[in-house]
Amino acid sequence: MKRAWMLAAIAAFALTGAAEAKTLKWGAAREIASLDPYSYGDTFTLSVLNHVYEGLVRYTGDLKIEPALAESWETVSPTVWRFKLRQGVKFHNGNPFTADDVVASLERVTNDASPLKGNLPAYKSSKKIDDYTVEIEVNGPYPLLLNDLTNIFIFNKAWLVANNSLLPTDSGKGVKGYATDNANGTGPFIVESRRADAKTVYVKNPNWWDKPQHNIDTIEFLPIASASTRVAALLSGEIDFTNVAPLQDLPRLSASPEVKVLQTNELRTVIFALNLKDTLFESDVKDKNPLKDIRVREALYRAIDIDAVQKRAMRGLSRNTGALIAPAIPGYEPSQDVRLPFDLDGAKKLLAAAGYPNGFSFQMNCQSDGLVNEEEFCQAVASMWSRAGLRPNLSLGPRSQQTPKRVKGEFDVISFGWANEPMIDAYSILIQVMRSKSGSGGVFNWGNWGDPRIDALIDKAGVELDNSKRIPMMMEALKIAKTEHLFIPLHQQPMAWAMRNTVAATVQASDNKPRLWLTTMK
Known part of the structure; x- marks a missing residue:
């Protein structure tokens, strides 16, 4: 099944035509902790995996909360929130997104063994009302549930069950599972292949529910720990973008007519x-x-x-x-x-x-x-x-x-x-x-x-x-x-980002999270 949906994604990519294909090579300063977004409360790992997985809500480029997998929400009591889910959304393996996926994901991320349980500190329980309605109960009046949910990504319950992955992994403690090296989200990009500490390839999700603002067909995620190597790769064109431009090299990068530097202070x-x-x-x-x-x-x-x-x-x-x-x-x-x-x-x-x-x-x-x-x-x-x-x-x-x-x-x-x-x-x-x-x-x-x-x-x-x-x-x-x-x-x-002139536009927010679904290439 996995091979079938991957071949379908690759075929859709091929239809764009090789001459038009846009590949962004992302030179990162380090590898992500895991493909499981619940494996460790690491902002960088979550920011990368947000290209694959999504939450009920998300932050815009100017850090405003907007609907994502949930279309709307309301409070039905001081401790109960009701979410209306987006219909017609598909996971990367073709499974439909429903309330069962939300409940299973919330139970997984708040499990006592979850390193990410602190990201939902007020969570008490959740229940399915119907296939596209979920209620979340918190342990008291709580003003920050939507903020919390921006980083609680939704898994497919059937996929978790099939791969014995209902329980969370923990990269900090060395606890691994199927979700450590495999992924199945609803997001704008699909994990095509992965060689940890070498290269992870993401391809455009042709069936993403949202209207893409990007024109990227492939992202090659390349961990390059050496700052000097990363800078050399950017200057030579081996990579197009880095979200960690070394401070000591900013004058050199800025002096290159083929490189643009974005610099500010993050949160x-x-x-x-x-x-x-x-x-x-x-x-x-x-x-x-x-x-x-x-x-x-x-x-x-x-x-x-x-x-x-x-x-x-x-x-x-x-x-x-x-x-x-x-x-x-x-x-x-x-x-x-x-x-x-x-x-x-x-x-x-x-x-x-x-x-x-x-x-x-x-x-x-x-x-x-x-x-x-x-x-x-x-x-x-x-x-x-x-x-x-x-x-x-x-x-x-x-x-x-x-x-x-x-x-x-x-x-x-x-x-x-x-x-x-x-x-x-x-x-x-x-x-x-x-x-x-x-x-x-x-x-x-x-x-x-x-x-x-x-x-x-x-x-x-x-x-x-x-x-x-x-x-x-x-x-x-x-x-x-x-x-x-x-x-x-x-x-x-x-924080300093640097990109070659192959990148036409991107959004740099103070949370220092690349949002490549908002990025265009020339």
């Missing part, structure tokens, strides 16, 4: 998150955890010369921040966006007052293929902490190596970025990262950094429909986290 805020368990993971202090002392956390903060980090590691393109969320995120408060000043002597005095005049050792977990210039800013900060008398042991490695350690809590300090997607709301970082682990809360709370005061505010904000009351609650929770230095803010991450 993602970069911070350091700390191990606040009873003991450190790797340290010469064995009987306690120095990071649980607020004076030590403040010392780490004050020892960072953020201007030097911005100028050298980030090439002057990041936006220094004292806040834990970006200005565009509801819940942002300008008064919180003020950093502690760089004060090396003050940092040393704080360490001495806390009982560590000679510092202590700890493990610092950073990724070589994660955040923008992550390796460089981690090395810079490690050096700054060393000058304060601390002894950071910098562990650098690819996401595939570092993520399992983070999930298991095997770290003392980690570099961490959060874009508050898909919610585009501070409740995202509050419920998924800052809240103590409980149910769907605290899925990314890897370092035991919960606080009862923050938990209480999060729980109240999660059921408050009045934004004039809800947003101040979130601001207060973020203020506590800031005052306690539970996290050390660094910057709002820059």
